[in-house]
Amino acid sequence: MTEKIILAGFGGQGMMLLGKLLAQAAMTEGKYVTYFPSYGTEVRGGTAVYHLIISNEEIFSPLIEETDTLIVMNQPSYQKYKGMLKHQGLLLLNSSMIKVNDLHEAHICKIPATEIASKLGNVLVSNIVMLGAYLTVKKLFSADMILDQLREMLKGKKTNLFAINKQALESGIQIVKSLS
Amino acid sequence: MRTIYEKPETLIDTPTHFCPGCGHGIVLRLIAEIIDAWGIRGKTIGLAPVGCAVLAYNYLDIDMCEAAHGRPPAVATGIKRVHPDHVVFAYQGDGDLAAIGTAEIIHAANRGENITFIFVNNAVYGMTNGQMAPTTLINQKTATTPSGRDPVNYGYPIRVCELLSVLDGTSYLERVCLSSPENIRKTKKALEKGFKTQIEKRGFSLIEILSPCPIYWRMDANEAMKHIDEVMSKTFPLGVVKDWEQMN
């Protein structure tokens, strides 16, 4: 098993954390994992893109040339990285901010993540909505495991944020279930 | 028989490479006297610069470290972090401290490094045959200011003590000179104060010593001493510039 994921969005849309939660889960399960922030000169205010590879075997290049999954949060990221998705790959997109303008031979999953997060009361959890959706489609890791990690991560001053993150994750799970 | 003059133990009995009339030998002797008198040979580490005093480690019988040109403040900082209770001093000339090493001395001062800096200012680059130093006086002739230092092209002599005095990190700054036995005694007192500042962990101290270079001032030794009193000390006024004991 090797799963290559490209995650992209505006800086601030939480792609870093999304990937880190998946990487953490992969490490906990004893898998090989490599997570690479591929920012260039556009680090300020531009697109943030991360390459995440999870595998049962040693991972060679941390840079993805052709991705199994593309998770994109905004239009520029979609435009920029859609070409990297492999034939019949998974395109998980934030439909609140992306208009699909291309034919894709892919499994497309449109999640209004920004909208859902706003309704929950904090737009910043849109990434966790996407994570819930991803977990439900790919079934690599259990939601419980991710929740445990979130609980650990939000210990201390941020404890009050756990509830909304949990809701966000569950919303992501629900919407995929309702779509299928 | 009464002994009226002897070599300090810490001063190694060897001919120096200094030119006749040079002030470095006096300063090194004063340092050795203090180390002997205070019994701190075993816990003192010195830094030699690049310049005329580059071979200071051949004359002082203590642990010593060479530093690249201008870098003694940084190297001393690294040593002091390892041995915070040792006495660490850096011996620097005017080119080393006030030209190529300007950034290092300013930031060591600004961090308030608890180190003693002995700054020998003779207003000329002696080691490389008498070029202009950052402290060369206006109109002073050197190998690279053959018709005298003109501030239009070469800027002005830098007053290091005054420059550093505005930094909150500095504790003791004094300018002294070697022009007479009396002034040499004052220099020794200033050096003692510098070491005391460090031993009591009062922070950054720097003693600027106006020192004769008869060869590149093109004078004899007597004229050079007179030159310090009558000319050089007009540009570089003697005295305490900053003193933690007088501050509140």
Next chain:
Amino acid sequence: MKQLLTGNEAAAEAAIQAGCRYYYGYPITPQNELINYMSWRMPEVDGAFIQAESEIAAINMVYGSAAAGGRAMTSSSSPGISLKQEGISYLAGSELPCVIVNIQRGGPGLGDISASQADYFQAVKGGGHGDYHVIVLAPGSAQEMADLVYDAFNLADKYRNPVMILGDAQIGQLVEPVEFHKKHTEYLPPKNWALTGAEGREKRVIKSFYPVKGQLEEFNAHLQRKYKLIEEHEVRYEAINMHDADIVLVAYGTSARICKEVVKKCLQYKFKVGLIRPITLWPFPKEIIRSVAERVHSILTVEMSAGQMVEDVRLAVEGRCPVHFYGRTGGGVPTSQEVIKKITEIEPDNRAAHSLRQLVEVK
């Protein structure tokens, strides 16, 4: 226990675990995770951390702490390493042990902040003035970063010599699981040269100045004997699929990871490709490259530079087989596809080349 860390953080933590208590640095991308980590971690172990006023000051603070017997480190990226070269020459000339981490970025000049391997020359050929070498270690992962930094401190002390870790923006910033395990048991000589104050003993002097005619030449001869010893004992490399390879790739760091992918893909198409990954860039693994050159069709060196390590490969091969080069510059990272294409060009008549070419051209 494994932790998810960037290569930069792995380097910092490994240094702490190796007993480094003196860190001096100056911010520069892409090594910032390292200096940031040290700023909070050093105080936890009562170590010294200074954000220096310049790269020059930082390397000279390292010089001071090393002279005083401490385990000291600095880190930077290419333009900052250029600035440190004066200090590195002095460290080598005074035979002071220390570790310098270089997370390379694109150059020349201000360049960019992407991964590059264009500092090979300034790392392995000395870099500053004079005849000297620093030991250069090239990690290929966050875990290897930790392992090599740990080893670097021991190598530095063993030989009284600076050691450089030569990573790049990718190795420094990628996040991977890292485990720290202390494993060093080798005897290290006491630092009976360090400046500690001459209490009850003769004074010690740390210097690189030898003004008396003949002394400097004698000292240089001593250095060269030491370097020969290092070349004899400290060469490290990884060799993959050497037994029946037709073409052998030579690459280090990020390039080597890409080349491992190339080897895997080529073998799927029955194209016999091997890889030599130097782990020590100085001392360079000359012997293995020379012996492989006797029996393969050709060697292909892959670098993120205009061709630097390839010169050492050619010196090792000494004409025994053709040596080819594929490189990307200015922050460009080669893809496995590009390298495979190059391989098919080198061996157009190889039975597997045809199908391999298809693999590349489909893309």
